[in-house]
Amino acid sequence: MRHLRQLEDQSVYIFREAYKHFDNLGMLWSMGKDSTVLLWLARKAFFGHVPFPLLHVDTSYKIPSMIEYRDRLAREWRLNLVVGQNKQALAEGMNHERGRVECCTALKTNGLKLLLEEKGYTGIILGVRADEESTRAKERYFSPRDKNNDWDFRDQPPELWDQFKTSFPPNTHIRIHPLLDWTEINIWEYIKLENIPFMDLYLNRGDGTRYRSLGCAPCTFPIKSTASTVDEIIEELRATKVAERAGRAQDEGRGMELLRKDGYM
C-alpha cells in the first residue's frame, strides 16, 4: 500500500503544479480505468473539487455504456464536461475501415486539435502511463507540444527535482502526465484501495471475456478472462505476459510512434 501512496503523492503534486501554472487547463477523460483514476486523483489534489473542465474527444464509435457512465459521473461529481468531436471528418464518413491510423488521426488526434484550437487550452492533463507502450515510456511529466501539436521527442526539456516545464511560447501547449509512473496493476490496486467506481466492461460478466483496455468499439477487443472482481483482475495481471494494449489495433507496427509524434494522446 505504501507504494500506492507514494504514487498518489507524486501525482497530486503534479496536479497542483499544473493548476498553479496554467490559466487555461483541461483534463482529458476517456472514462477508461486510467483517466478515471486520474479524475479521482484530481479530487484528491483539490479536496473533492475538480477546478477545470473535463474534455472528452468523442469519436462517436465509443461503446454506448461508456457514454452513460460519463454522463452519470459528470452529474454526481458536478464535473464541467466539455465534449469535442471532429464533425467534419464524421460527416465525410471517416471510420476505421479507411485505415486505423487514419481514423485515429482524424477522430482523436485532429478531434483533440480542434478542441484545443476552439478553447485555447494551454495545459492538457492526460492519463498516459509509461508502461503502456514504449514511446510513452520516454515521456516527461510536463511535455511540450508545438503549434502543430507535434511532439519533438528528439529534444525534450530537462525535468529534474519536480521542477517542471511550466512556461512556453504562445500558440504551443503542454501535455501533463500525472500517471506516468503508474503501472496497470497499480491502477487496479488503487481502484481497490480507494473504492473508485469503474465500468463493468472491465469485468467478466459471465461470458468468459472482459475488456482490458477500452477504446472505440470497432478497434477494441475483449480478452479471454474469468476475472470478475478487482482482486481477480490484479491476480490475472500478475500472471500475464500479454501486453495491455494487445487488444488495441492502432498499436501495431510503428503505429503509436507515428501517431504520438503528431499529437496523439
Next chain:
Amino acid sequence: MATCKTDAPETVDVRDRMNIVIVGSVDHGKSTLLGRLYADTGTLPEGKVEKIQAICKQQGKEFEYAFLFDAFLEEQQQGVTIDTARTFFQWAGRQYIIIDAPGHKEFLKNMISGAARAEAALLLIDALEGVKDQSKRHGLLLSMLGVKQVTVVVNKMDLVDYSRETFALIEKEYRAFLSQLDVTPQFVIPASAKRGDNIATPSPQMAWHTGPTVLESLAQFSSESEQAEQPLRFPLQDVYKFDARRILTGRIASGRLKVGDQVVFSPSNKSAIVQTLEAFNVDPPPTQAQAGQSLGITLDEQIFVERGEIVSHEGSLPLVSTTFRANLFWLGRRPLDMEKSYLVRLATHEVECRVAAIHRIVDADNLSLDQQQTNTVVRRNEVADVTIQAKAPLAFDLYTDFETTGRFVLVDDYDVSGGGIITEMVADREETLRIEARQRDFAWITGDVTLADRAKHYGHRAALVLLIGPDTTGKTFLAKKMESMLVAEGRHVYMLDPENLRRGLDADLQEGDAREMIRRYGEVARLLIDTGVLLISTTNSFTPSTGLRTNLPADQVVEAIRTLVHPAPVLTVYMSQETTPSSIEADLSFTGPEDFTRTAHDVLAALKQKGILAETIGNQPVFQFSI
C-alpha cells in the same frame, strides 16, 4: 457501474517501490544490461524477444537486447538511446522503475532528467575501455543530483577474458574517484550483459567474484528515506479556497508535521498553529504527516502567506538571503551569461536572479577546490562553482543539510537550463537587518485582532508607498494629495515624513549615521504598518541630493526599508524632472507631472491592481496569495 468490495482480502504483496537509473558512457552497454535483466528474469511481455529477433533477421543485423527498449526508430537505426525510458520491473516484493539514461554526451540533459528521478544508480563501465571522462562526469552528476546509492557494474568482462586483474584495476581507479565525491559504491560487480554473466545468475567464468549479481544487488538498495527524521521543511505550493476552508498545500520535503504544531513561514517570518490536516476520502482525517506526503493544512488564524515560503518549526529555521554560492550544471544552449537575468526556482519559490560570480569550472578530472582557473565561460554540459544573487530574499538550506530545499534550477526564457546545489549562504547587505526583523517578529506580542481583520475593516492591506527620486519633483506634494484623497474615501492612511524622526527619535544621532537613521525609520514604519495603516512616505532624508543627508544610493535605502517592513507590500514610485531613465527600478515612474491629481489616481489604481486597496470600502480586498 462496478465498485470493488472494500472487505476483500489484502492481496497487495508489493512491499515498496524504487526508481533506479542506469548510467554510463555511450556504448558501455546500458540498454543491453536492461534487456538482459528483463529477459533473464522472465519479465518481458510474451513474444517481445521473438518480435525483435524477427525484425533483426529481416534487416540483416544481429539481435541485441538493447533493441527491446530503444523505442524510437532513430534509436534502433543508430543503436543509440536518445531519451530516457522508464521500464517497470517487479522482483522479490519490490516494484522497480528502471530508468535507462542515454550515455551519449549530446543527450546529457536526458541523462540528468532520468537520474534526477532516481533513488539509486547502476553505473556501467566498459572493461575494455576502462574509466572514461564520461564515466567520471556521470559519477559527478549523480552526486550532485542526490543519488547517493551507487553500484558499479564493470561490463563486457567477456572482452577481457574475464580477467580478475583488469577488473581490480578499474575498481581501484573508480573507487578512488568516487571517494573524492564522498560516494562509496555499495558493490562493484564484474559482468557481461551480452552473455548474461553476473546479471541474473552468477558467472561460472568469474567464480572469483564473491559479491552479488546485478539482480541481487538491486535488493540491497535501501528505499527507506532518512528525510522523515530531519527537521521539518514544507515548501508551500498553493493556497486554495474552494469552499469554506482555506487550505495551504504542499509536499513535505523533510521531517514531520502534526495538528497543533506551531509553524513558521520563511522568508515572511509569519507564524501560526496547524489546526487541521485536510484530505479527500480519508476517514478519519489524518492528524500527522511526514516527508514525501502531499498534503493540505489549515491554520488557526488567517495569515497572508504565499507560494514559495518554507514552513518549518521555530527551533530549526531555513536560511534566508538573496545570495548563495552553488555548484551549477548548465544545460542551456547559450553559455551562462552574467549580464542576463534568469529565474531561480527553489522548491516552490520563483524569483528573478543573476549570476553574480563564476568562480571556477568544476571538471570531473579536477574536483579539488584549490585549483586556480582563468576560464570562467560556462558552456552547455559544464559544471561551475557560482554565486547566485536573487532580486528578493528566499528561504533555503545547504544541500549537505537538506536535499529538496538545498537545490534549485535556473530558467532561461521558457526553459529549465541548469540545476544547482547550494554550498554556502552568502550574507548580503541586509543580513543584519533581516536577522533583527526575524527576531523581532518572533517576539512580537499582538492582540486578538489580526492583520486580516484590520484589512477587512479598512478596505486595504497594510502597506508602504515609498516616493523616491531627486528633490523638488513634488514627492511631498503628491504624498499629501494621496493622503487627503484616501482619507476622504474613509481609508486608514498616514503620511510619514522621515524628517519628523530626525528632530525627535533621531536627535541623539550624528548626521552621518545613515544606516541607523534608516533602521529607526524602518522600525517605525513596521510599527505603523502593524496597526493596519497604509503608509505614504518620501525618502528625502536619506537620499544624497542635499547637504547633510546620507550618501547611500536610493536602491540601498529602499532595500533596507523593505527588509525591515517585510513581508508587507512596498510600492515604489519614482518621480523626476528629466526624461533620463533612473538607475533604480521602481514599480511606477513619473516624469515632471503637471496634473498631480491624475498621478495620484494612477498610484491608487496600481494599489488596487496589486490587491492592496479594495475597489470600494467595506469590501474584502482581493489579495493575491500567490506570486
